[in-house]
Amino acid sequence: MKEKETILTSDGLKKLEEELENLKTVKRREVAQRIKQAIEFGDISENSEYEDAKNEQAFIEGRIITLEKMLRNAKVIENEDVGKDTVTLGSTVVLKDLEFGDEFKYTIVGSVEADPDANKISNESPVGKAIIGHKKGEVVEVEVPAGKLEYKIVDIL
Structure with missing residues (x-):
């Protein structure tokens, strides 16, 4: 295996x-x-x-x-592997919660490095999975235990 x-x-x-x-x-x-x-x-x-x-x-x-x-x-x-056009592993993104208007800044990392307290979320988490491959300005729907959340990708840093 x-x-x-x-x-x-x-x-x-x-x-x-x-x-x-x-x-x-x-x-x-x-x-x-x-x-x-x-x-x-x-x-x-x-x-x-x-x-x-x-x-x-x-x-x-x-x-x-x-x-x-x-x-x-x-x-x-590597930093040079991380683009600014599309959300990928290593991207730092600014998301806006469309229901409440709150903005969050997250870095997408592998599951080993995930640390929500340090704003590092896993690519395997619901939010991480939902936003990977999307571009700035797009709205993504995230399935969470509490239901569906909608986030707008405000920026990819």
């Missing part, structure tokens, strides 16, 4: 590489030290420090495997 492609901006790629490096160099060492200290306390069968450290170690190793797989299958969207 083919592994899923991970779509990233260059910033997203850098963040994942930094996280992986931190897990491999700093976190692995810290958890190994915690396990060593817990073993020094004696009987590990009823040692919660040891159990916690082993669980954290398993989490770290799992995350390292996940990050390595994501980076191996990364497709980086």
Whole structure:
């Protein structure tokens, strides 16, 4: 089975590489030290420090495997790949809610980088899916659990 492609901006790629490096160099060492200290306390069968450290170690190793797989299958969207005519991955768009008149500014990113609090929405989200491929001035309909929303693409930055 083919592994899923991970779509990233260059910033997203850098963040994942930094996280992986931190897990491999700093976190692995810290958890190994915690396990060593817990073993020094004696009987590990009823040692919660040891159990916690082993669980954290398993989490770290799992995350390292996940990050390595994501980076191996990364497709980086470069700034020069992002046009100003049509909404694509990497585009920053200004949308106007036609019902309430509110304007929102979003950057369309791959699902790995999605962070609604930072106005980064996934290309797989309802809004992201709806606006990709559309041009400035177009009105798009977005199916959401609450019903249908209409947005006008005010600008592509």
